[in-house]
Amino acid sequence: MNKSELVDAIAKDTGLTKKDSEAALKSFIENVSKAVESGDDVQLIGFGTFTTATRAERTGRNPSTGKEITIPASKSPKFKPGKAFKDRVNK
Template sequence: MNKTELIAAIAEDTNLSKADAGRAFDSALEQLSRALVRGETVQLIGFGTFSVADRAERTGRNPSTGEQITIKASKSAKFAAGKALKDAINQVG
């Protein structure tokens, strides 16, 4: 499912126009992104938790030359599925 299909499904479920559903979806993603940029955790009960994880500096290898390189410390977005989502996924099939 891509973004357009997801927005169409939201519009159908909520009786909103696709344009209104698209604006609501974009706003939700923007608010989620802003919270993560601020270092906050976003918990959606029944779905999962979005958070920011710190990655330490580490040593890696350049795949084409085999040369050792240092990979800088960074932050990344992390998602942990909630129990209800895990249960729903495991019910399928």
């Protein structure tokens, strides 16, 4: 399912117009992104939790030259599915 198909499904389920459904989806994505960017968790009971994971600086190797390089520390978004979501997928 891509974004336009998701917008169509939301519009069908809620009775909203496609334009309003797309606006709601964009708002959801933007607000989750802002919260995770600022270090907050977004917990949706039954669905899952969006969090930020921190990766420490580490030493890697350039595959073409074999030279050691330093990979800087970074943050990345994570999603941990909730129990109800996992159960639904595994039924």
